[in-house]
Amino acid sequence: MPAEIWGPVFLTLRLATLSTVILLVLGTPLAWWLARAQARWKEAVATLVALPLVLPPTVLGFYLLIGLGPSGPGGWLAGLWGGRSLAFTFEGLVIGSVLYSMPFVVQPLRNAFEAVGDRPLEVAATLRAAPLDRFLTVALPLARPGFLTGAVLGFAHTVGEFGVVLMIGGNIPGETRVLSVAIYDYVETLQWPRAHLLAGGMLVFSFVVILGMTLLEKRIGRARG
Amino acid sequence: MNAPGQISARFRGRRGNFPVDLEFRAPARGVTALFGPSGCGKTTLLRCIAGLQRLEEGYFALGGAVWQDGRRFLPPHKRPVGYVFQEASLFSHLSVRRNLQYGQRRAAKGGADQPIRFDDVIDLLGLAPMMERAPATLSGGERQRVAMGRALLSNPGVLLMDEPLAALDQFSKNEILPYLARIRDRLPLPILYVSHDITEVERLADHLILLRAGRVSAAGPLEVLQADPTLAIARLPQAGVALPARTIGYDPAYGLTTLAVAGGEIILANDLQPAGAEHRIRIAAADVSLSRQPVPGSTILNVLPGRIMGAEPQEEFMMLVVIGLGEDGAGARIMARITRRSWDHLQLAPGQPVFAQVKSVSLTLPTGGADTA
Numbered sequence: 001m002p003a004e005i006w007g008p009v010f011l012t013l014r015l016a017t018l019s020t021v022i023l024l025v026l027g028t029p030l031a032w033w034l035a036r037a038q039a040r041w042k043e044a045v046a047t048l049v050a051l052p053l054v055l056p057p058t059v060l061g062f063y064l065l066i067g068l069g070p071s072g073p074g075g076w077l078a079g080l081w082g083g084r085s086l087a088f089t090f091e092g093l094v095i096g097s098v099l100y101s102m103p104f105v106v107q108p109l110r111n112a113f114e115a116v117g118d119r120p121l122e123v124a125a126t127l128r129a130a131p132l133d134r135f136l137t138v139a140l141p142l143a144r145p146g147f148l149t150g151a152v153l154g155f156a157h158t159v160g161e162f163g164v165v166l167m168i169g170g171n172i173p174g175e176t177r178v179l180s181v182a183i184y185d186y187v188e189t190l191q192w193p194r195a196h197l198l199a200g201g202m203l204v205f206s207f208v209v210i211l212g213m214t215l216l217e218k219r220i221g222r223a224r225g
Numbered sequence: 226m227n228a229p230g231q232i233s234a235r236f237r238g239r240r241g242n243f244p245v246d247l248e249f250r251a252p253a254r255g256v257t258a259l260f261g262p263s264g265c266g267k268t269t270l271l272r273c274i275a276g277l278q279r280l281e282e283g284y285f286a287l288g289g290a291v292w293q294d295g296r297r298f299l300p301p302h303k304r305p306v307g308y309v310f311q312e313a314s315l316f317s318h319l320s321v322r323r324n325l326q327y328g329q330r331r332a333a334k335g336g337a338d339q340p341i342r343f344d345d346v347i348d349l350l351g352l353a354p355m356m357e358r359a360p361a362t363l364s365g366g367e368r369q370r371v372a373m374g375r376a377l378l379s380n381p382g383v384l385l386m387d388e389p390l391a392a393l394d395q396f397s398k399n400e401i402l403p404y405l406a407r408i409r410d411r412l413p414l415p416i417l418y419v420s421h422d423i424t425e426v427e428r429l430a431d432h433l434i435l436l437r438a439g440r441v442s443a444a445g446p447l448e449v450l451q452a453d454p455t456l457a458i459a460r461l462p463q464a465g466v467a468l469p470a471r472t473i474g475y476d477p478a479y480g481l482t483t484l485a486v487a488g489g490e491i492i493l494a495n496d497l498q499p500a501g502a503e504h505r506i507r508i509a510a511a512d513v514s515l516s517r518q519p520v521p522g523s524t525i526l527n528v529l530p531g532r533i534m535g536a537e538p539q540e541e542f543m544m545l546v547v548i549g550l551g552e553d554g555a556g557a558r559i560m561a562r563i564t565r566r567s568w569d570h571l572q573l574a575p576g577q578p579v580f581a582q583v584k585s586v587s588l589t590l591p592t593g594g595a596d597t598a
Binding site: 119120122123124125126127128129130131133134137138141142144 | 277301303304306307308310312314316317318327328331335375376379
């Protein structure tokens, strides 16, 4: 198979892996705060996080384009290493992915933390565990199903995103030409066999991901009784 | 400064819409029961002591160590408490062994001396066969035993138990009670035991604190409060007293044990040898009748001379009479629930000598040592 086909695949995997890692690192404290805080305005924050669920990707992409561009914060950030803009770069794509996949990671994590409840943490406190200790040794392991769901959904959603990528990434091979864009491109240029290959691959990938996740959740559920 | 060997607590504030003002002192040894109807503030009190809940005003000291006052507030993980919740609340992601080690390791790291040893707790609570199992595979009673072991292994200065039996069926309760008695008898650890079940309290407690609507209504040694006819517990249908008793003789021909209680002797149809063994017996007020002279030709084994120390009308036509055992009435106090008619016809009055006919005496739970001697 030509490198032309593998390029977008690897780029997509790199993008999705990196985005998922960043999302877990940022999403965990955010979801914890959303699950535990008493602040009234936390639902406003939760709504912001959830916006990509309903916003058309083009709207999100448009604002990201402005934000990442030369006169936005993205441009300033790029200036730190001599660049002019984060739009149409891999880094910009990562930032975009993190934002639009955020609800798919934060929501399952928040649900999982809420399901853990106060009691196990109170028990841990009476057993001399300090707050961070309680979080690491009780809340995180008990919320493990949420992490699994969040990571898989975040990864899969990043792999599948098209509209936002097109708006802020364009179609630069090796930099922003990810799978979904490549398929679109092949269809546009009537290269049907290649489009079939990538689209069929995505179909199998999605099926395996969802089936695997369902089976894994069932197994965890059984083990917990 | 709090006296050594004493627990002092005062918590004031609001819990939802209810004002709470709970203040008590209790000896820092034995079992102190916090007893009252649901919603009276028992659990709130325990949570405040553990630092899990904070009211506007709080003071708590165990012996010389002040955990909380106007300026200080030790966070829960710095308080040497063992907390047993109503539901066992084991960590579902850890095996029984790892659950037990959770508090133990952290307490050891904190530099606490460890008078309570791992193997002793395993023995005491019979946990050896379930060490590698997951909590989800244990029965309710087994889970609660693990939870008690886990709390003990954090080497607490006080054990807080919030209705540890309330979520269990009768079968599991009976399975757990002997273990509770063993903890009480074997470990030099004060226990604050929340319950709304008077029979549990009678079986375990030495000291009693009565709560009502966010306040402490009475506090004192169990047998003193039980024999106070003015308190709410005296109005319970099962009102009665639990008394310490010691075996002084056994008649093998009839299978009867003679027990000494303060100011009298009780005969019980049970083999409670050896002589000198300590027990706790229960005499219900409904099982005691009174007469002015010894009644000849009766089948009742226990007729105890005593003196009327007080009486309190109950409902419309009943009297609850407190009898001090012994000629002078200076012994243990028991209660008799009699009709107003009998009270009037026999012309009973405080100070009068009477004979208490005890129709039935029950043995509360055997003490912790009994089954492993």
